[in-house]
Amino acid sequence: MVEERLYIVTYDISNEKRWRRVFKIxxxxxxxxxxxxxxxxxxxxxxxxxxxxxxxVIHGRDDHVLILDxxxxxxVDPRVESLGKTFESVQRTAIVI
Structure with a gap:
């Protein structure tokens, strides 16, 4: 079985069109x-x-993406403190195609 790792990916994209492309990816x-x-x-x-x-997609001088392993x-059982709206952790589910 191939091991999966849990990542948090966050980004700051300076151009709206590129931001939408990153979001879709x-x-x-x-x-x-x-x-x-x-x-x-x-x-x-x-x-x-x-x-x-x-x-x-991104422009290295203008945009920033962080991939946290x-x-x-x-x-991993991430401990998340959520203020405001409630936070629901991501659960692994099977998808049958």
Whole structure:
């Protein structure tokens, strides 16, 4: 079995058109938590693919993406303090196609 790791991806994109493109890419890799923050369960291959796709869209001088590796997805239980709206952690679910 391929090991998945848990990542938090956050970004600051200076151009609205590029921000929308990054948002659309991110929706294919994880769950949207808030404005520019996603939680993702990724294999090493998917993580590399995500980084490559983001690098093709962003402008290095103007934009910033952080990919935070929280560790093995099955062993990490992120402790999140949520103020305001409630926070629901991402649960792994099977999708049958």
């Amino acid at each position: 991110m929706r294919g890799y994880g769950r949207w938590l808030q404005l520019s923050v996603f939680q993702c369960r990724l294999t090493a291959r998917r993580r590399a693919e995500l980084a490559r796709r983001l690098e093709e 929280l560790g093995p997805a099955d062993k």
